[in-house]
Amino acid sequence: VANRLRKSPFPMISVAAAVDIVLKEADMLNTHVISYKDALGHVLADDVYAKDALPPFPASVKDGYAVVAADGAGNRKVLGHSTAGSKPDFGEVIPGHCIRISTGAPVPKGADAVIEVEQTELVKSADEGRTELEVKILHPPTIGQDIRPVGCDIKANNKVLSAQSWIGPSEVGLLATIGVTKVKVYKKPVVAIVSTGNELVDPGVQLKRGQIRDSNRCMIESLLEQGNFEVIDMGIIKDTPGSILEALTNAMEKADVVVTTGGVSMGEKDLLKQVLQIDLRARIHFGRVFMKPGKPTTFATVNTEIGKKLFFCLPGNPVSAMVTCNLYVVPALRKLSSRLRARNTIIKAKLGFTIDLDPRPEYHRAIVSWVEGDDLPVGETTGVQDSSRLLSTRSANGLLLLPAKTDEQASLPAGHVVDCMIIGRM
Amino acid sequence: VANRLRKSPFPMISVAAAVDIVLKEADMLNTHVISYKDALGHVLADDVYAKDALPPFPASVKDGYAVVAADGAGNRKVLGHSTAGSKPDFGEVIPGHCIRISTGAPVPKGADAVIEVEQTELVKSADEGRTELEVKILHPPTIGQDIRPVGCDIKANNKVLSAQSWIGPSEVGLLATIGVTKVKVYKKPVVAIVSTGNELVDPGVQLKRGQIRDSNRCMIESLLEQGNFEVIDMGIIKDTPGSILEALTNAMEKADVVVTTGGVSMGEKDLLKQVLQIDLRARIHFGRVFMKPGKPTTFATVNTEIGKKLFFCLPGNPVSAMVTCNLYVVPALRKLSSRLRARNTIIKAKLGFTIDLDPRPEYHRAIVSWVEGDDLPVGETTGVQDSSRLLSTRSANGLLLLPAKTDEQASLPAGHVVDCMIIGRM
Numbered sequence: 001v002a003n004r005l006r007k008s009p010f011p012m013i014s015v016a017a018a019v020d021i022v023l024k025e026a027d028m029l030n031t032h033v034i035s036y037k038d039a040l041g042h043v044l045a046d047d048v049y050a051k052d053a054l055p056p057f058p059a060s061v062k063d064g065y066a067v068v069a070a071d072g073a074g075n076r077k078v079l080g081h082s083t084a085g086s087k088p089d090f091g092e093v094i095p096g097h098c099i100r101i102s103t104g105a106p107v108p109k110g111a112d113a114v115i116e117v118e119q120t121e122l123v124k125s126a127d128e129g130r131t132e133l134e135v136k137i138l139h140p141p142t143i144g145q146d147i148r149p150v151g152c153d154i155k156a157n158n159k160v161l162s163a164q165s166w167i168g169p170s171e172v173g174l175l176a177t178i179g180v181t182k183v184k185v186y187k188k189p190v191v192a193i194v195s196t197g198n199e200l201v202d203p204g205v206q207l208k209r210g211q212i213r214d215s216n217r218c219m220i221e222s223l224l225e226q227g228n229f230e231v232i233d234m235g236i237i238k239d240t241p242g243s244i245l246e247a248l249t250n251a252m253e254k255a256d257v258v259v260t261t262g263g264v265s266m267g268e269k270d271l272l273k274q275v276l277q278i279d280l281r282a283r284i285h286f287g288r289v290f291m292k293p294g295k296p297t298t299f300a301t302v303n304t305e306i307g308k309k310l311f312f313c314l315p316g317n318p319v320s321a322m323v324t325c326n327l328y329v330v331p332a333l334r335k336l337s338s339r340l341r342a343r344n345t346i347i348k349a350k351l352g353f354t355i356d357l358d359p360r361p362e363y364h365r366a367i368v369s370w371v372e373g374d375d376l377p378v379g380e381t382t383g384v385q386d387s388s389r390l391l392s393t394r395s396a397n398g399l400l401l402l403p404a405k406t407d408e409q410a411s412l413p414a415g416h417v418v419d420c421m422i423i424g425r426m
Numbered sequence: 427v428a429n430r431l432r433k434s435p436f437p438m439i440s441v442a443a444a445v446d447i448v449l450k451e452a453d454m455l456n457t458h459v460i461s462y463k464d465a466l467g468h469v470l471a472d473d474v475y476a477k478d479a480l481p482p483f484p485a486s487v488k489d490g491y492a493v494v495a496a497d498g499a500g501n502r503k504v505l506g507h508s509t510a511g512s513k514p515d516f517g518e519v520i521p522g523h524c525i526r527i528s529t530g531a532p533v534p535k536g537a538d539a540v541i542e543v544e545q546t547e548l549v550k551s552a553d554e555g556r557t558e559l560e561v562k563i564l565h566p567p568t569i570g571q572d573i574r575p576v577g578c579d580i581k582a583n584n585k586v587l588s589a590q591s592w593i594g595p596s597e598v599g600l601l602a603t604i605g606v607t608k609v610k611v612y613k614k615p616v617v618a619i620v621s622t623g624n625e626l627v628d629p630g631v632q633l634k635r636g637q638i639r640d641s642n643r644c645m646i647e648s649l650l651e652q653g654n655f656e657v658i659d660m661g662i663i664k665d666t667p668g669s670i671l672e673a674l675t676n677a678m679e680k681a682d683v684v685v686t687t688g689g690v691s692m693g694e695k696d697l698l699k700q701v702l703q704i705d706l707r708a709r710i711h712f713g714r715v716f717m718k719p720g721k722p723t724t725f726a727t728v729n730t731e732i733g734k735k736l737f738f739c740l741p742g743n744p745v746s747a748m749v750t751c752n753l754y755v756v757p758a759l760r761k762l763s764s765r766l767r768a769r770n771t772i773i774k775a776k777l778g779f780t781i782d783l784d785p786r787p788e789y790h791r792a793i794v795s796w797v798e799g800d801d802l803p804v805g806e807t808t809g810v811q812d813s814s815r816l817l818s819t820r821s822a823n824g825l826l827l828l829p830a831k832t833d834e835q836a837s838l839p840a841g842h843v844v845d846c847m848i849i850g851r852m
């Protein structure tokens with residue numbers, strides 16, 4: 001203990017450099033074929049083509065009458081009707097005649113325009129109004145009016161979705177539209193979550209002296225589940241090299257990514273880096289980042305027979321864990337899932353308060369909202385920003401990126417425009 | 427057929443009025459008690475209080491030494507150590523002495539400051555470096571330095587979360603921190619989804635003449651699942667009053683909200699409004715909205731013995747269904763879940779293109795992103811905006827709210843700032 005290092009041997013790197021390293025190390029995973037119904041949130045591995053045209057037949061855009069445009073305005077004899085999905089009860093539309101047609105129904109042979117029902121009047125009927133015999137077209141039609149020609153939405157053999165596209169609700173709908181019920185997508189990473197610390201107990205357990213409840217696992221689990229990633233809860237691990245090694249080895253077998261909290265500072269029970277380096281022969285890419293909160297954030301990789309495993313060893317302080325999980329883990333999981341837009345989105349926001357800057361760049365938890373009459377959103381502070389104070393993350397949907405204090409700039413005034421990272425519903 | 431109405435009997439109302447009606451009719455559902463682990467995405471029905479203080483003991487903020495501040499800088503004899511979660515191996519810190527302490531560990535009696543290890547030097551050790559005997563404190567400490575007093579993060583009996591709060595990842599963590607493992611939350615609505623149309627078949631089925639594949643159900647299902655709502659797929663229903671009535675009755679029994687697509691225009695097979703009004707004695711709150719796309723959107727409620735049921739009868743065109751689902755259904759589901767912020771978020775964006783305005787207010791699908799050097803995001807069009815063209819929803823994360831054309835304003839230039847509704851990841 002006495003001869004331990006009194007300064008961290010890990011160089012302090014910038015957040016930007018740390019994010020670059022993480023994204024460089026997060027390689028896309030393998031692909032698999034799944035049903036279009038399960039594809040939401042995945043990334044396509046192949047281009048997707050339409051086999052046939054949409055619409056597959058000339059289709060009416062309106063409820064009305066299919067006519068011969070050259071007839072102009074005036075009266076038409078009603079031959080029958082075409083409704084969507086039904087067998088038509090007529091042959092061909094001939095001059096002076098029309099057929100009643102509904103939205104999406106096939107436009108019959110001979111007809112080259114559709115007139116919406118609002119632009120027509122009934123002239124003659126039979127069977128006490130059950131049968132239309134003749135209607136009046138109020139305005140002269142133009143050729144092609146309110147008809148969707150074959151393939152006007154999607155041409156046959158056209159590329160509909162490109163490899164690397166993210167599959168959202170609309171893309172699921174597109175797959176259904178073109179009848180592609182199986183798609184090749186990239187696998188999504190599985191994440192194992194470990195809390196470390198002799199002082200930690202599960203939230204349901206009665207506290208003894210010196211103990212606190214573990215909030216990091218369920219918070220990180222919720223954060224990642226919100227992003228639709230699969231999470232394995234590995235529980236709480238004691239501060240001994242043996243139990244840490246066992247937990248990490250176990251986690252590596254089950255998951256692509258291991259997220260731990262605690263055990264990365266300079267205390268005598270901070271054993272994570274030692275176990276990673278000595279026992280797991282991990283490559284530690286960084287062990288300190290110039291940021292507040294989150295300075296001791298550690299990122300390592302281990303090459304195994306079943307692939308490269310990523311280790312995010314986050315600080316144990318709950319706020320640091322929350323901020324660094326958003327900053328490093330979430331983008332890495334997007335990259336592993338092959339999402340093109342892996343990085344967090346940065347927008348511009350006005351400070352809703354005056355703030356004294358910290359010597360380190362600060363990730364200030366904020367509630368960001370758009371107010372009437374202002375083009376830019378305003379970020380309001382969530383209060384005292386101690387890294388142990390989880391209350392400061394309450395309702396936060398953004399992190400305000402405050403620059404480090406300099407001789408020229410010691411504080412920022414309310415109204416100042418800063419970068420803001422989106423971390424929740426805007 | 428001949429004597430049917432040739433104009434819709436439903437007054438055309440504005441989108442703003444329609445949204446107001448929907449939110450007014452969407453009442454909060456009952457409450458139930460669930461585990462904090464399942465609480466993500468729910469809304470709290472009760473205030474939540476901390477039973478005990480956090481930290482429950484004075485805790486060290488740093489890895490270092492607990493000292494008597496009045497001793498100033500200089501040498502201290504090391505009495506023992508305090509690590510987080512372990513029984514301390516010493517009594518009380520007395521002047522001239524210190525104990526080694528790690529982050530989060532209890533600060534022992536007598537000590538009133540913590541010095542981080544980086545600000546110390548080893549003076550004397552024993553047992554070949556295994557035991558620290560004396561260290562030097564480089565700078566004079568101040569009283570309370572790097573100690574979190576009892577309750578500094580959360581005071582005992584303080585309100586930690588308020589009723590009506592939305593439970594995100596941080597809130598789950600907060601519940602864990604204070605040991606509240608059961609919470610009373612509002613129930614979330616269950617949504618039944620029905621597609622109507624004789625022309626529709628499931629995506630895996632071979633198309634016959636006049637048929638198209640149903641994309642609306644899976645698209646809406648994905649959209650609502652993305653919002654973490656529970657969805658029941660009720661399949662495709664034929665255009666007959668009997669099958670529609672049977673499906674809606676069935677859906678009403680299983681769900682709080684029924685979302686249908688198709689069957690709401692002026693065609694002879696558009697039977698939804700008729701079944702709602704005549705058979706279900708529904709109150710139709712609106713049947714036409716002044717918007718593009720989505721004009722025939724219909725909203726109705728039915729009071730049943732098991733509560734009020736909401737019916738959103740969306741147009742069958744896939745783009746109309748997608749836009750109106752975002753516009754009306756999603757905010758209603760948030761309101762039913764008791765979310766305070768039920769309405770969609772509107773931000774400001776610059777048009778990335780020049781656009782001719784439509785006689786109706788248009789909800790233009792766009793890809794919105796922030797570019798370097800500009801405070802406001804830019805909205806790029808997704809291309810031809812036909813309401814049948816689902817391709818125009820591909821990758822869209824925003825709807826640009828374009829005003830209706832007027833005599834004074836027939837088009838908007840690129841760079842013009844417009845309102846933009848968030849509908850996907852920004």
Ligand SMILES: [Mg+2]
Nearest residue numbers: 196197262263
């Ligand atoms: Mg620890």
Ligand SMILES: [Mg+2]
Nearest residue numbers: 622623688689
């Ligand atoms: Mg229909």
